[in-house]
Amino acid sequence: MNDPITNLFTNYGDLLLKNAGLLGAAFVVPLLWLAVYRRVFANIPLVVLLAIPALLSFSLLFQQQLFSVIIWVDAAIFLVATIDLFTLPGKRALQIEREMALVGSLKKQHRVTLHISNVSSRRLVIWLRDDAPAEMQATPDRFTLSLAPRSRTTVHYDLQPTRRGSFTLYDVHVRVRSRLGLWQRYLEIPQQSELRVYPDMKQLSEYAILARTNRLSLMGVRRTRKVGTENDFERLRDYTLDDNHKYIDWRASARRNKLTVKDFQTSQSQRIIFLVDCGRLMTGQSNGLSLLDHSLNAVLMMSYVALRQGDSVGMICFSDRVLKYVPPQGGMNQMNQLLHTSFDRFPELVESRYDEAFLYLASHCKKRSLVVLITNVIDEVNAHQIESYLATLVGKHLPLGVLLRDHQLFDAADRDPVDDATLYQAAAAAEILTWRHQVLRDLEHRGALALDVFPEDMTAPLVNKYLEIKARHLL
Known part of the structure; x- marks a missing residue:
């Protein structure tokens, strides 16, 4: 005696095969809607699962009785995928803050810090990439993070601007996956930041440091200006035998534990x-x-x-x-x-x-x-x-x-x-x-x-x- 459920699947088998195009559309349209409006896509594990009934379908060429088994497999995969779909985290599960200086230098590394908070009650595995303009190179350009429930983590990356000007970093792009990993969703967390890229300003700080330590020659700068004997104070330097004793700075000498004299320059505002x-x-x-x-x-x-x-x-x-x-x-x-x-x-x-x-x-x-x-x-x-x-x-x-x-x-x-x-x-x-x-x-x-x-x-x-x-x- 035949199983009534098996008979039901067998009776509708020919109908389903005759309307294969309509059946395909019933699966494709929801996937397209999820991709366009929800930015949800099938992940690799789901594709592998869907390949199983597809491979089993070739057995129908030799034995029609396996049709009911294939239907059961399809129904099980559909049910598991549907349940797993609702476990996808949304924007409310994450909070991201971008921290960076508002001014950068051309061709110099600019440090950017991202603070990521998982406010949900489950562990999340995310792939993260910041919205770096095309004129900037990010190193590294993406991160893979595993966030514990109710946790907060911090990542850093460097931007190297290749062009001067004013730039805006808009969103932080995040890819999350469902609990079983069958689905993935692309999220854009709004976090607008302004960055102004100026000409190389770090050379100015380097010059100031080298000037204070009398090492300007490392930048190729020669000290050719004639030092005056009165007027404006210029710098402190080590005492030499040819220096006048009245220009010794005794406080600086005591602090440095060596004789130190003052240099002066003639006042010429030009x-x-x-x-x-x-x-x-x-x-x-x-x-x-x-x-x-x-x-x-x-x-x-x-x-x-x-x-x-x-x-x-x-x-x-x-x-x-x-x-x-x-x-x-x-x-x-x-x-x-x-x-x-x-x-x-x-x-x-x-x-x-x-x-x-x-x-x-x-x-x-x-x-x-x-x-x-x-x-x-x-x-x-x-x-x-x-x-x-x-x-x-x-x-x-x-x-x-x-x-x-x-x-x-x-x-x-x-x-x-x-x-x-x-x-x-x-x-x-x-x-x-x-x-x-x-x-x-x-x-x-x-x-x-x-x-x-x-x-x-x-x-x-x-x-x-x-x-x-x-x-x-x-x-």
Whole structure:
């Protein structure tokens, strides 16, 4: 006598087979709805379980009586999967807080801390990834965590910005799984944070530390300024046999347990104006940064040194027009103005208008200043403009032209030729370098100072040039 349930499955077997498309849609539509509206997806264990009845279906080719067994297996898997679906944790089970500084430096590691709390009464296994912008590299970029009930944990990762500007980190992306692991859900925990990426500011703190320990030579900075015998206090240093005894600081000597003397500098409050080219000539790349990025790093470093010396610093950013002007002022608060002006300034694919920049300089900066023009030279047209406009400042201001070198050009000239093509390239590069050298000599002959440097090596030579100008009292 046949089992009535088996007969029921057998009677409806043909009906189910004839409506296989409708049956498939009955399974696919709920899965699509879960994926689109709930961001719930089948996990690998569920896929493996669903493969079992699929493999058993091939046995129907040989024995039709196994149809009822397959139906039972399907029903059991469906019931277990449905029950496990309701064990998926939601957003309320997790609390995430992001902790980070609001200001970062270009190409420097920026530490980010995530505090994750499991407020549910069950253990959770989560996969976590923060919303790092495309312009930043996160290390590590994701975490796998096992959270005990009612627990809190902390993870850290480093962001390395590859571009300056203002960025927003919106959500923390989390993947959770159900109790049996058959389902997984993607959650977005809102946690908005702002990050402003400035030019390299960590070099400023490094300079301050090395200056206090008399180790500026490690940064390539030479102390060429003549030390005065009266006026402003500069620093403390170890006593030498040639020092005057009246300049011994006895308190510092007792504290350091060695004779210590005071150094003084002549008081010379001077003005420095930076003209920073933000046009197409500064769009080139060197060591992963644009020429403008390297220029701003060097400008901020020299500004920091000048402000510590008591000088006033200002800046004009220009392309086909004057983009931003920071009036020259003294005091360390001026660094904030320079940073806010430069952090979101990018090179533009336009021809630079030197006439607009120098006209603006003439109308807004009438006192004698050290005018530092940072730009690039690639042809006779812009070389003639740079030379003529810098020459017009001689007498009223002290002009300094900083021209950035191209690695490819210098490498081509230094490369040993192995065939005719490399020989012609080396000859062309050598001819361009000879012309470039002549441009620099013409600038010096017309009374302007010139500095020819590679972009990534610009900071130390620029600071040394400034200290040399101070030592020779050229202003």
